[in-house]
Each structure stands twice: as C-alpha cells, then as structure tokens.
C-alpha cells in the first residue's frame with residue numbers, strides 16, 4: 001500500500017511563508033493542523049503531477065484543484081473541460097466546509113419541449129449530439145470564483161503548466177489514444193471546422209499538440225473570466241453556435257454565474273459526510289442510502305455477500321425513486337431536502353424492505369409527503385499540506401460531450417442538456433427518469449448525479465472521494481466509502497473492488513462482469529434480482545487519511561488514474 005511521506009513541505013512553507021499564512025480560512029501555518037503529506041489523485045498522471053507541483057510551491061488544495069482542472073482539459077479531453085461544468089466540495093483544516101456549483105445552465109432560448117417532435121415524442125439523440133445539446137459552460141467562471149475566494153498562488157501560475165502542455169504537446173496513453181479514435185469515428189460530423197483531435201488515427205506514444213486550446217487557455221490566463229466569456233473566445237463560441245443552430249448567445253455567456261452553496265452534511269455512524277447538494281442529486285441520494293442502511297449490520301453480512309448487496313440495492317432503489325420526483329435546480333424549484341434526509345422518513349422508506357426478496361421497482365414510488373412543488377465525467381481528490389481538502393467532479397456529460405469543438409478555440413462543448421428530463425418519464429442517456437422538478441427552463445441547471453464527497457471522523461479529515469459514471473456515480477461513491485469503513489479494505493482495494501448499481505428504473509442490477517462470483521449472482525437471482533453485466537463502471541479517485549496521518553491513495557485501475565504527492 002503506497003504511503004507518501006512529507007520531506008519538503010516545511011522548507012517550502014518557510015520559503016513561501018506569505019502563501020502559507022494566506023491559507024483559508026485564515027489559519028496560519030504555525031497554528032493549523034498540518035498533515036505530514038499532500039496528495040492529488042486524478043484521471044491522468046500528468047494532471048496529478050501538475051497538481052503536485054502546485055502543492056509543492058505552497059499552494060493549497062483549491063489552487064491545486066484549479067491547476068488540475070485546466071490540465072485535465074488538455075490531457076483528458078473526453079471529460080476534463082473548460083466547455084462543461086461541475087462541482088467542488090472543500091473542507092478546510094478547521095473543519096469548516098463549502099461547495100461550489102459550476103454546473104452548466106440551459107440557454108435563455110431553451111424551452112421545455114425543445115427535444116420533442118410534433119407528436120410529443122423525444123427526438124432520438126437531439127439532447128446528446130451537436131450544437132443543440134450544449135449547456136452554457138460553467139467551468140471557467142467556477143475556477144475563477146474559487147481562485148478569487150481561496151487561491152493563494154498567482155492565477156497565471158495555475159494556468160501556465162496546462163498552456164505549456166497544450167502547446168508543447170504530450171504523449172498519449174493507450175486509453176487516451178483509443179478515446180480519440182472513438183471520438184473521430186462517432187462525433188466527427190458535428191464539426192465544420194476540423195479540430196486537431198481529428199488529424200489522424202491515434203496510437204499510444206503519439207504526441208498530441210493542441211495549440212488552439214493553448215491559445216484559449218492563454219486568454220483565460222491573461223483575462224481571467226473574460227478570457228472565456230467575452231472577447232475572442234466568446235466570438236468564436238457564438239460563431240460556432242451560429243454555424244449549426246446552437247442556442248447559446250453572447251448574453252448567456254456573459255450572464256453565467258457559478259454559485260457557492262452549502263454542502264449537504266449528515267452522519268453515518270461516527271462519520272460526518274460532506275457532499276454536494278442540489279442541483280446535484282449526488283449528496284442527497286448518498287446520504288439517503290447511507291441512512292437507510294445504517295441500522296443494519298453490514299459488516300456481519302460480509303463484503304460482496306448476497307445479503308449486503310441486496311440491502312444496498314434495495315436502499316438505492318428507494319433513493320433513486322425520490323430523486324426522480326423531488327430533485328432539480330434549487331433556484332427554480334423548492335426541494336424538501338430536510339424531509340428527504342430525515343432519519344424517521346428514511347427508516348419508514350425501508351418498512352417494506354424484505355431481507356429475502358427483491359422489492360419490485362414498480363411497487364416502489366417516490367416517498368409521499370405533504371409537499372407542494374412550486375459515461376463520462378472525471379473526478380479528482382486533493383489534500384494539501386495544511387490539511388485542507390478538495391473533492392471535484394467535472395464533466396462534459398457523455399464522452400467528448402456534444403462532440404462539438406469550438407472552431408479555432410480548440411475546446412470541446414458539453415452535452416449536458418440531456419441531464420434534464422426532456423419529457424416526464426422518458427429515460428435520459430443514463431436511463432434516469434424525472435418529472436417537472438427537472439424539466440427544461442431557460443437559465444436553469446440540469447440535475448446532476450455528481451457526488452464529490454469528503455468524510456471526517458472524530459472531527460478530523462478522513463476521506464476525499466468521487467468518481468465519474470452518470471447515475472452510477474452515487475452508488476460508486478457509496479460502495480467505496482462502505483468498502484473502507486464497513487469492510488476494512490485499504491483505499492486502493494476499495495477503489496479497485498467490483499461495483500454494482502441499481503437506480504430503481506430500469507429494474508436491474510448493473511454489475512461489473514468477472515468481478516463477482518457466480519454463487520453470489522445465483523443467490524441474488526433467487527431473491528428476485530435481475531442483472532445487466534457491464535465491462536466496467538466508474539473511475540474512483542480517492543484519498544484516505546491513515547491513523548498516523550499519512551495519506552493513502554486509491555487511483556482507479558480501470559483508467560490511467562494516478563496519484564502524485566509528497
């Protein structure tokens with residue numbers, strides 16, 4: 001099990017004393033609860049290295065997160081982005097916490113039925129492919145907002161490593177080369193100006209230079225937020241929209257605002273769980289599931305036992321049913337969050353749970369109470385040397401988003417509009433169904449499943465965790481947490497372990513093939529469960545703080561994911 005031991009942070013902090021004393025929330029190096037190491041775990045080794053270099057300069061977890069976000073835009077284009085959005089949860093070394101919502105919004109010209117035909121049926125892939133699928137990106141505003149509030153290094157320092165990577169080129173891994181070839185064959189048709197990504201068939205070891213993207217990142221370096229939402233980049237963005245019927249206007253770009261929100265916070269046994277609230281469903285669903293299973297003896301049932309998998313799946317079904325009815329953008333609908341997270345309500349949700357039989361999804365409905373309603377993302381986990389932690393999940397939605405690259409500006413645009421409910425009950429890409437709470441409205445944020453999460457134990461930082469994976473994000477984070485705190489797996493084993501998922505509808509357990517033994521599958525089938533076997537789910541990147549204060553990474557072997565630190 002890799003452990004990273006501090007060797008130079010004391011020196012760095014002496015040299016960079018002014019940065020150290022500016023670490024939020026206004027603690028000093030001398031009196032802060034300093035961990036003896038710092039770490040970044042992300043989807044790409046080069047992004048993790050860049051994050052580490054920022055931490056080594058004395059930067060804090062937010063500084064490193066910003067640098068990693070821009071680095072992933074270059075080296076992990078299927079999900080790393082400036083043309084998408086995401087969520088950041090931060091826990092400071094004094095135990096205070098916050099979260100940043102840089103989720104995309106629907107353009108002002110968007111409308112409820114924009115993906116329906118004359119007969120009211122959903123037009124296949126209209127919310128997924130091409131210019132009409134794009135939400136107004138939030139990433140650059142989010143990163144700049146995080147920087148203004150908590151950054152301690154210079155903005156330029158956070159951008160420059162990614163600009164250099166884009167301009168000088170970087171060597172493709174096998175997975176990234178395969179990803180680009182997929183993008184070439186599937187999404188080429190959406191671009192009238194051919195992007196660099198399409199210059200050939202890519203192989204592992206090829207060098208990819210992205211000079212258009214390098215120029216855009218340099219504009220962001222020089223003009224901050226305005227380098228993206230105004231001026232040359234915005235001009236190119238709008239020209240791209242106009243070439244192919246996109247709805248986003250100059251005003252949409254100028255008006256975009258990321259938002260600081262209170263995270264959702266709850267207890268699971270003696271662990272405090274700090275996660276993302278609406279417009280992500282991630283934190284609420286995660287806490288609902290944890291509360292529903294809390295009173296059962298999961299440890300005794302055993303890791304990947306039929307009883308444990310059955311219990312978790314049954315709780316997942318109930319949480320996803322609630323998600324479909326109650327969750328959406330809190331700026332547009334009233335969300336009964338307190339009720340949804342109420343212990344008595346959640347105990348009651350399990351009253352028809354049977355430890356022997358699967359509850360049929362059709363017999364599960366969203367919880368009924370008196371309330372009037374007015375496969376691709378990426379995650380990185382960071383702990384800095386001062387004990388601050390950042391958990392960030394960011395996305396273009398599906399791999400390579402809408403497939404549209406802004407002509408001459410070199411960055412991919414999201415297809416996040418598919419995360420809205422195009423029509424009540426009609427499944428989206430992830431098979432998720434929703435209703436009016438998540439209907440399309442101008443300027444509204446689409447409901448997400450992203451679950452960047454931080455856990456503390458005995459008031460101390462314990463775990464930083466998150467993953468990509470659409471609806472499976474919630475259950476992937478859940479299982480990783482349970483693997484460590486209930487089943488005593490190491491962080492790496494917890495991340496590598498096989499995963500399963502139920503989201504109420506469709507009525508099946510999605511499960512990684514070849515990771516579970518056939519006896520377990522047979523036992524679960526006898527209880528009434530059915531299965532959808534898939535290749536792999538999620539790429540969890542997590543850090544746990546060991547008893548001696550050292551940091552243990554879990555970098556998902558399903559991808560190129562890697563940790564770096566000191």
Ligand code: GLY
Nearest residue numbers: 397448449450470
């Ligand atoms: N686009 C996936 C999510 O936000 O859940």
